[in-house]
Amino acid sequence: NHPVVDPAVTDTAADIAAMxxxxxxxIADAAAAALATQAERSKATDPAAFERDLRAGARELYETRPTAVSLPNALRYVLRGMEGETVAALRDSTIERADTFRTELEQAQSTLGEIGSNRLRDGDVVMTHCHSTDALACIEAALESGKRIEAIVKETRPRKQGHIMARQLRELGVPVTLIVDNAARRYLDEADHVLVGADSIAADGSVINKVGTSGLAVNARERGVPVVVAAQTIKLHPDTMTGHTVAIEMRDEREVLSMEERTEIEPSGETARSAAGDGNGDEARRQDENGLTVENPAFDVTPPRHIDAIVTEHGQFPPESIVTLMRELFGETTAEPWEE
Ligand code: RUB
Structure with missing residues (x-):
């Protein structure tokens, strides 16, 4: 009696894993949509099978990427709304809950945008890192209220999400200056705000976002440029209230260095390996491990002291007080619904 996961869920999971x-x-929106599709198409004939299949689908989505808490928060929200004594009732409640989640997500982003836009004045220059729809919502709301905003966009190696940010800002009519990440400190002199999103926010007010955020925040603090994090409350990480840390995703080294580039750095790699190998595989592997290592963390942690404000749909908070909101919204954490 194996659980059945709908192909829509498997496809969404693959899309999230491959970015x-x-x-x-x-990610949160897509995960909720995938669960709704599975609920709609489920061929389960009894309530227990329906629930078991939905939980298996949620697990598959959960296991894609570890850092953005919006994903487990979305899965939790949808599964906790799965109620009823019959398959039909379970199906309807799950679909409705997923729809509510997606509507509220969109609403939260536009409310957050209105609040965040109040920080921006006419003529301000905003420096961004990565691509964040929550940060964009603040800029969009400022533009709608008639303010002129310019942006300095960091390209954000290795995946260059800054290009997506630049394109969407240009679509809004915002003048954009694209810079390499290493030029950020120099251009901070021209910025009035650093505005970034978040993947997770911990109970102590630390912000986990695209790698490079913490260095940018330290430099901004030194230059007196306020750092604002735009993050819907779905980015609050409830497990951190009980001392859990946020896992930082380590991605494939080939995002940083192609196989060809690797050979350019270490052309003798092959030779050293076969020479040391001497028919003994273990020795060769040890050589390899002690040689060139490439690390590719996707996110980093910015401590609260380098952040001026976290803007949510419930208002703007100093990072140190975010835990109050977290307790209010998430209360006690319990077992994950996909493990129940
Ligand atoms: C994306 C990233 C974004 C946050 C916030 O990382 O770090 O800043 O997810 O985005 P990746 P949003 O490209 O590795 O997923 O405000 O759209 O939720």
Whole structure:
């Protein structure tokens, strides 16, 4: 009696893992939509099988990427709304809950945008890192209220999400200056705000976002440029209230270095390996391990002291007080619904 996971869920999970769907808000939205599709198409004949299949689907989505808490928060929200004594009732409640989640997600982003836009004045220059729809919502709301905003966009190696940010800002009519990440400190002199999104926010007010955010925040603090994090409350990480840390995703080294580039750095790699190998595989592997290592963390942690404000749909908070909101919204954490 194996659980049945709908192909729509498997496809969405693959898209999230391969970053065809990326960014914390988009991931949450896609995950909720996938669960709704599975609920709609489920061929389960009894309620227990329906629930078991939905939980298996949620697990598959959960296991794609570890850092953005919007994903488990979305899965939890949808599964906790799965109620009823019959398959039909379970199906309807799950679909309705997923729809509510997606509507509220969109609503939260536009409310957050209105609030965040109040920080921006006419003529301000905003420096961004990565691509964040929550950060964009603040800029869009400012533009709608008639303010002129310009942006300095960091390209965001290695995946260059800054290109997506630049394109969407240009679509809004915002003048954009694209810079390499290493030029950020120099251009901070021209910025009035650093505005970024978040993948997770911990109970102590630390912000987990695209790698490079923490260095940018330290430099901004030194230059006196305020750092604003735009993050819907779905980015609040409830497990951190009980001392859990947020896992930082380590991605494939080939995002940083192609096989060809690797050979350019270490042309003798092959030779050293076969020479040391001497018919003994273990020795060769040890050589390899002690040689060139490439690390590719996707996110980093910015401590609260380098952040001026976290803007949510419930208002703007100093990072140190975010835990109050977290307790209010998430209360006690319990077992994950996909493990129940
Ligand atoms: C995306 C990233 C974004 C946040 C916020 O990382 O770090 O800043 O997810 O985005 P990746 P949003 O590209 O690795 O998914 O505001 O759209 O939720």
């Amino acid at each position: 065809r769907i990326r960014g914390a808000a988009a």
